[in-house]
Amino acid sequence: MSESAMAGNERRAQAWLAAMRRRLPGTAALRLGSGLVLFAYATTHLLNHALGNISLGALQAGAEMKRAIWAGPIGLTALYGAIVLHVLLVVVKTLGRSSWRLPPWQIVQIVSGLAVPALLFPHILATRGAEELLGVEVGYRRLLTLVWPNGLLLQTLLISAVWVHGCVGIHAWLRLKPWYGRIAPILGWLAIALAVFSFTGFVSAARMVEAENDARRFVPLPALQWILRETSGLQLVSLLVGLALLLPPFARPFLRRLRAEFTVTYDGGRRVHGGYGQTLLDISRESGIAHASACGGRARCSTCRVQILSGLPKLSPPGGAETRLLDRIAAPPDVRLACQTRPMGDVTVRLLVGGSRIYDPATASDPYRWGVEREVAVMFADLRGFTRLTERRLAYDVVHLLNAYFERAAHVVAARGGQVDKFMGDGLMALFAIEEPIAAGSRHAVEAAVDLLDVISSLNAELEDELDEPLRVAIGLHCGPAILGRIGGGDAQAAFTALGDTVNTAARLEGVAKTANTAVCLSERLVTAAGLDAAAGKPLTAEIRGRQASVPVRLFADGAALKAALQPKTAAA
CATH class of the missing domain: 3.30.70.1230 (Nucleotide cyclase, GGDEF domain)
Structure with a gap:
């Protein structure tokens, strides 16, 4: 395939992603809202697991309370609607990334989030899917019988991935709140404690069920065992899809270097190459240029703002979130947010907040320094x-x-x-x-x-x-x-x-x-x-x-x- 054809395909892909963003207004708010629903469900699920440290009766009582919240029409619609919406928005955002030069916490959030569907599919099919197919309530006793001890590793990975992804997301959302710094250590220890008690509760309950099964010579449903076995292929497919989503941001920097689609010149003379669909913040990160971004590129702060010295007509128009934030700071027309601005040709920019040149890196993570x-x-x-x-x-x-x-x-x-x-x-x-x-x-x-x-x-x-x-x-x-x-x-x-x-x-x-x-x-x-x-x-x-x-x-x-x-x-x- 010729370079011009590759460039055309890249532009069409980025145009499709841009169209998706326009059709889903306020995607950041939708991602946050759906993520909060899923985090609430994960919290109740882990609390339920933690009750296994007390007794099987407490575990079952907690399960009935959780079912009352999430198994009704409203809870079920909110839960599965949030899953579908969150996965769709994350896929669109991941495909739109131009590189993986990101802060470590963002990489952890993305990788753990992409791992969740592959780890979660067997669990969903063994519970909700089995109940629909077999017409029986699976319950904790049957599930623990099936996953103990061979499924312990999978359950541990699932709990870890879900909880890490959710906690990092909550941290990213709250980190700029003025009161968050005071309670962040307390919330961190509570999150760790809940994860630990959830794991120990799962293990304790599984051992108690195993002892009861030995005494009663209990045999699990063969059909349920078959469902769990057959999900391994689906799990592999999910893992491959997740890996495929990680590949485009790795490939794009190399393709851009070959094609040299346009040039971004920074005040001071440094010139770097960029590609269609990249934001100015992406270009700075990929090129190793220190570019402040206190909110992680979510249009919630103005620390990534730049002055456009030339090429202003060659930039994507400001979206709603960027326009509101620029209006709040009374920014002149030639100032844009780098995290929201996508060049479509050669531009020259000046960084207005130079993080590494102004702040000690040890204090740069403190939002009050910005x-x-x-x-x-x-x-x-x-x-x-x-x-x-x-x-x-x-x-x-x-x-x-x-x-x-x-x-x-x-x-x-x-x-x-x-x-x-x-x-x-x-x-x-x-x-x-x-x-x-x-x-x-x-x-x-x-x-x-x-x-x-x-x-x-x-x-x-x-x-x-x-x-x-x-x-x-x-x-x-x-x-x-x-x-x-x-x-x-x-x-x-x-x-x-x-x-x-x-x-x-x-x-x-x-x-x-x-x-x-x-x-x-x-x-x-x-x-x-x-x-x-x-x-x-x-x-x-x-x-x-x-x-x-x-x-x-x-x-x-x-x-x-x-x-x-x-x-x-x-x-x-």
């Missing part, structure tokens, strides 16, 4: 007139006073589920809604502001004889999207902080409170999110330096007024 976008509530609080106060006191006394205030302020922020971002002179910045919905976080931020005003009142009562004038504080609160990340480098530990317009606006609102000679200034957006009394506070339209649009706010003279604004929702609760 930045995570999240809606947060931000508090700025500053002591008023503190500079004048320090002029008349010894430096040691000032340090003592500030530490007494900051210690109590940090406590009330933490008690309301917030986190102190930083202390700045006589002020502080705190974040809320990092690990909870924005409505709850905004309300907790307002409650923390009330508590902070109480702290000031307590300090004034304690230091009445030492202070020439009482301490006062100005507080600004705002909520909205911000980028959470760890900022810093060198020997200093990177500090967790928030960046963006929401943070800048909250800082300006604290200044509005000072100018208005009031205690607290809340943005209307936060008032709405927190569910405060719509008529509470003094309304004001504030002009914020650095923003074209003004910001509607509410002013509260003291803690009592702010606490009263919280009452309607509290009473309703």
